[in-house]
Amino acid sequence: MARVMQISAQISATTRELMETYVRRTGVKKGFLVEQALLHHFQALEQLPAEFIVHPRIVVSRATGARMLRQEAAARPTPALRELMRDGD
Numbered sequence: 001m002a003r004v005m006q007i008s009a010q011i012s013a014t015t016r017e018l019m020e021t022y023v024r025r026t027g028v029k030k031g032f033l034v035e036q037a038l039l040h041h042f043q044a045l046e047q048l049p050a051e052f053i054v055h056p057r058i059v060v061s062r063a064t065g066a067r068m069l070r071q072e073a074a075a076r077p078t079p080a081l082r083e084l085m086r087d088g089d
Contacts, residue, residue, distance in 0.1 A: 007034075
């Protein structure tokens with residue numbers, strides 16, 4: 001039998017709600033879900049080039065965040081983006 005180890009981690013309320021919803025919907029145990037998620041993450045880190053790993057949370061300074069919001073508000077779609085987003089008609 002494989003040896004197991006218990007871990008403890010603090011997670012956000014949003015992550016907890018996502019986890020609770022998933023385990024209620026699927027019936028999997030939380031421990032199994034966490035172990036599978038960790039294995040999946042480590043496998044991705046080993047097999048994918050680092051530049052293709054997209055982190056779920058990016059932390060920026062308040063000034064950078066404000067600048068990003070200003071840029072987003074002023075941005076206009078380019079013709080290439082409009083063409084890409086066209087639904088095929």
